[in-house]
Amino acid sequence: MSKILVTGGAGYIGSHTSLALLQAGFEVVVLDNLSNSSAEALRRVAQITGRAPSFVQADVRDGAMLKEVFAQHPIDTVLHFAGLKAVGESVAQPLRYVDNNVHGSQVLLQAMADAGVFKLVFSSSATVYGEPAQMPIAESCPVGRPTNPYGRSKLMVEDMLRDLAAADQRWRMAILRYFNPVGAHETGLLGEDPRGTPNNLVPYMAQVVVGRLPELAVYGNDYPTADGTGVRDYIHVVDLAEGHLRALQALHFRSGAHVWNLGTGQGYSVLDMIRAFEVASGRPVPYRIAPRRPGDIAICYADPTKARLELDWVARRGLPEMMSDTWRWQHMNPAGYG
Ligand code: NAD
Numbered sequence: 001m002s003k004i005l006v007t008g009g010a011g012y013i014g015s016h017t018s019l020a021l022l023q024a025g026f027e028v029v030v031l032d033n034l035s036n037s038s039a040e041a042l043r044r045v046a047q048i049t050g051r052a053p054s055f056v057q058a059d060v061r062d063g064a065m066l067k068e069v070f071a072q073h074p075i076d077t078v079l080h081f082a083g084l085k086a087v088g089e090s091v092a093q094p095l096r097y098v099d100n101n102v103h104g105s106q107v108l109l110q111a112m113a114d115a116g117v118f119k120l121v122f123s124s125s126a127t128v129y130g131e132p133a134q135m136p137i138a139e140s141c142p143v144g145r146p147t148n149p150y151g152r153s154k155l156m157v158e159d160m161l162r163d164l165a166a167a168d169q170r171w172r173m174a175i176l177r178y179f180n181p182v183g184a185h186e187t188g189l190l191g192e193d194p195r196g197t198p199n200n201l202v203p204y205m206a207q208v209v210v211g212r213l214p215e216l217a218v219y220g221n222d223y224p225t226a227d228g229t230g231v232r233d234y235i236h237v238v239d240l241a242e243g244h245l246r247a248l249q250a251l252h253f254r255s256g257a258h259v260w261n262l263g264t265g266q267g268y269s270v271l272d273m274i275r276a277f278e279v280a281s282g283r284p285v286p287y288r289i290a291p292r293r294p295g296d297i298a299i300c301y302a303d304p305t306k307a308r309l310e311l312d313w314v315a316r317r318g319l320p321e322m323m324s325d326t327w328r329w330q331h332m333n334p335a336g337y338g
C-alpha cells in the first residue's frame with residue numbers, strides 16, 4: 001500500500017494532520033528533526049488512533065537521508081509542513097529562514113523528483129498576500145510583498161513550486177494558504193506547544209489564563225475595525241487537517257500547481273477572542289492595551305469559496321469550539337508535552 005510522507009509531522013499542524021490521515025486509513029511516515037516539537041506528540045497520535053506512524057528523525061535538508069526514505073517506503077505523496085515559522089526570529093536571522101524553508105524545500109523537491117514522486121501538499125500562509133488589496137481575500141487576489149522574511153520564504157517556495165509545475169507536467173501540487181490556525185484535538189491530548197514565550201495570540205492568552213504569563217498585551221486599539229483591535233480569520237486545526245485530506249483527493253484528478261485558501265471566512269477581533277476564551281475557560285484574561293506590533297495589518301480574513309467548490313471542504317468548527325479545545329489542551333497539559 002502506498003504511503004504518505006509528512007515532513008514536520010511532529011509539529012502542531014503536522015501532528016493533527018497525521019492523526020487525520022491515520023484515521024482515514026493511510027499509512028504515514030513522519031520525517032521531523034524535532035527542532036520545534038517533541039516525539040511525545042507522535043506517541044499521543046498513536047494513543048488516539050491505535051496506530052503509530054513510522055518516524056524518521058531527520059532534516060529535510062539531508063538529501064541522502066531523503067533518498068533512503070523514498071527507497072524504503074512506497075511513498076505516493078508528500079505533505080510538507082517542515083519549516084520555521086517565528087516572524088520575529090526571521091527578522092533577526094533571515095538566512096536561517098532561507099536555508100530551512102527555501103533550501104529545505106528545494107532539497108525535498110529534488111529528492112521527490114529523483115524518486116519519481118510528484119504529488120505534494122505545501123503549507124503556505126495568508127501572509128503571502130502582504131497588505132491585501134481586497135477583503136475577504138480570494139486566491140485571485142495578487143500576492144503582495146509579505147511584511148517579513150518568514151512570509152517571503154513562503155512566497156519563494158510557492159514561486160519555486162509554480163515554476164516546477166510549469167516545467168514538468170508530472171507535478172501535482174496543492175499550495176494551501178492557512179489563515180490563523182488555533183485550537184487542539186478534542187481529546188486534549190494533542191495541541192500547540194510553542195517553545196519559549198508564544199508569539200501568537202491564542203497560545204499567549206492560554207498561558208496567561210493558567211498563570212504562566214502575567215497579562216496579555218493587546219497590540220493596538222486604534223485600527224479601523226469595529227472595536228479598534230486587529231481582526232483575523234481563526235481556523236480550528238482539526239478543520240485545517242481535514243482540508244489537507246481533501247486536497248490530497250483533489251490531486252488525483254488535477255495536475256499542475258493549485259492554490260487554496262484554508263480559512264473560515266469569518267473575522268474576529270482580539271477583544272472577541274479574549275471574551276470567547278473567558279467564556280470557554282470560566283476565567284478572566286488580564287490584558288492591557290499596548291502599541292501596535294510592527295508589521296501587523298488591521299484586518300485579514302479569507303474568501304474560502306474556492307476550497308468549498310473544488311475541495312468540497314468547509315471549516316465546521318466555530319469559535320466556542322476552538323476556544324474550549326484550546327482550553328482543554330492547556331488545562332490538561334500546563335507544561336505542553338513536558
Ligand atoms: P511547528 O513548528 O509546530 O511544526 C513544524 C515542524 O517542522 C516542527 O515539528 C519542526 O521540528 C519541523 N522542522 C522544522 N524545520 C525542519 C527541518 N529542516 N527538517 C525537518 N523538520 C523540520 O509549526 P506548525 O504551526 O505546525 O506549522 C507547520 C507549517 O505550516 C509550517 O511550514 C508553517 O510555516 C506553516 N504555517 C503555519 C501557520 C501557523 O500559524 N501555525 C500559519 C501558516 C502557515
Ligand code: UD1
Nearest residue numbers: 087125127199200201204217218219230231232270295296
Ligand atoms: C502571525 C504572523 C504571520 C504568520 C501567523 C501564523 C506577524 C506580523 N504575522 O500572524 O506571518 O503566518 O502569525 O503563525 O507576526 N495579538 C495581540 N497580542 C499578542 C499577540 C497577537 O494583540 O500577544 C494580536 C495581533 O496584533 C493580531 C492578532 O492578535 O491582530 C493575531 O496575532 P497572531 O496570532 O500573532 O497572528 P498574525 O499576526 O495574524
